Amino acid sequence: MTIKLYCFGESGNAYKAALTLELAGMDWEPTFVDFFNGETRGSDYRTDINPMGEAPVMVEGDVRLTQSGVIQDYVVERTGRLGGGTDQRREILRWILWDNHKLSGQAGMTRFLMNFLPEDKRPAEVIGFMQGRLKAAYEVLDAHLGSRDWIVGDDVTIADLSCCGYLYYPEPFGFDRADWPNIDAWLDRIAALPGWKHPYDLMPRSKPEAG
Amino acid sequence: MTIKLYCFGESGNAYKAALTLELAGMDWEPTFVDFFNGETRGSDYRTDINPMGEAPVMVEGDVRLTQSGVIQDYVVERTGRLGGGTDQRREILRWILWDNHKLSGQAGMTRFLMNFLPEDKRPAEVIGFMQGRLKAAYEVLDAHLGSRDWIVGDDVTIADLSCCGYLYYPEPFGFDRADWPNIDAWLDRIAALPGWKHPYDLMPRSKPEAG
Structure with missing residues (x-):
């Protein structure tokens, strides 16, 4: 089916x-x-x-x-x-929850406000505030990926496929891959996966x- | 230990x-x-x-x-x-993810901005915007609780203990229990649990x- x-x-x-x-x-x-x-x-x-x-x-x-x-x-x-190994289930859930709250949750909204609202309705103070919050999230992810290829364990898991959710889009929302070299390399690794x-x-x- | x-x-x-x-x-x-x-x-x-x-x-x-x-x-x-029954694990996870993104994630930030920042640093546009987003979340939760006592199944689970996370605090953040009768009754049910x-x-x- x-x-x-x-x-x-x-x-x-x-x-x-x-x-x-x-x-x-x-x-x-x-x-x-x-x-x-x-x-x-x-x-x-x-x-x-x-x-x-x-x-x-x-x-x-x-x-x-x-x-x-x-x-x-x-x-x-x-x-x-x-899904990683059985001993990685909870660490994967940790990153998925973090992503829903701090990364994708805020990136999705910020991208929406900056690109999909009419120009005269885009709330500048909200966008600036959210970009500050997102910078803190990029810092956490970039630091984590400084010493490893994948978010949890030695292979790609759903934690990676959660955290990357908004990071390939072309519309601007304050995220520039060049500012975050470890995230940039990790996004290339995901994009190189077969399929x-x-x-x-x-x-x-x-x-x-x-x- | x-x-x-x-x-x-x-x-x-x-x-x-x-x-x-x-x-x-x-x-x-x-x-x-x-x-x-x-x-x-x-x-x-x-x-x-x-x-x-x-x-x-x-x-x-x-x-x-x-x-x-x-x-x-x-x-x-x-x-x-x-943890509910084994067939409820995924429905519990659904509400915990929703809470982290749409309810607690936004309620916690809004309460922080309205109460724990110095008065002259509280971003009015951000607070107003967040309160609008939160209203949509309260609507979803209140409607869900209109026909049931607990968020998942017939008993309290960690889904309830996640979604209630910010809703007992006295500091104002735009949530008034009187506006949401089903949420109000559910919060009373949780508060009546032994311990x-x-x-x-x-x-x-x-x-x-x-x-």
Whole structure:
């Protein structure tokens, strides 16, 4: 049975799930969510797809999962891939939680405010504040990657595929790979994995005209 | 062996871990982290305690864990309590991830900006923006609790103890229990559990003078 992933190209949270499905070799296909025309805010989506009003959502038969970290956990269980060793499960969860809170959580919002709101509605104080918070997150990740190739253990895991969720996008949000050499090299390592795809090549875009 | 929890009373993230340890009946004690005097930002803390520069941190012998959700997961495994049924593990993780991103992640920051920064340094635009984002999170949680007593299944789990992390504090951050009757009743249910304590009764405070 082909897994359906409700997603759209601009969502780094959806990318985490899509990239995990792809690199684990699962049979999946995207179902486009028209986020920028309000689909996730509508009552149909909240009633039928996800009461949290978020993408991604994964459906396989009777299994319906939301939150990228939960979908990643499911893929690890189904395939035995990308989950590290059994003694690494909790360290992987640590980085996924950190990413959801401090890295992707804030990067996704900042990128949205800077690129997908009309220019006259972009809140400069919020953007500046968020960029400061994000700088602290980049520092933590760059320092961690200074002495290792992957976030946990000796191989790629879902912790890497979570933390990289927003870091390949071309739209500016205050993150410049040149400022963070260890993150930069790690992003190259992920992109060199067999089957890796850029988010805009893996999922349909809402705003293909945007860049 | 007594578990040490690096924490401070004002941290709702630490409260999630402390309340989980307490309600699961574990032998633990707080180790005070002087957050407001910069302890978590110092190089000693980052080198010796947590490179992420965050509280809480739990230490039991050779085991050192950070991220409240990871500590909660450990307590469930050690005690068999507060983890729901085996078929509920992923739904619990879903709500903990949502909480870290959308509820506690944003509530903690907003409360900090509104109460623990000097009055002339409080960024009004950021606070207003965050309160709007938080309102959407309260709506999701209140609707979910409209038809059930606990977030997952028929009993209290670590999902409840995660989502309530910032909701008992007296300092204003735009959350008024009277506006959210289902959240209000659920907070009363948690507070009625044997052994429940308010964060300021469970952990030492950095700023006991503040209210």
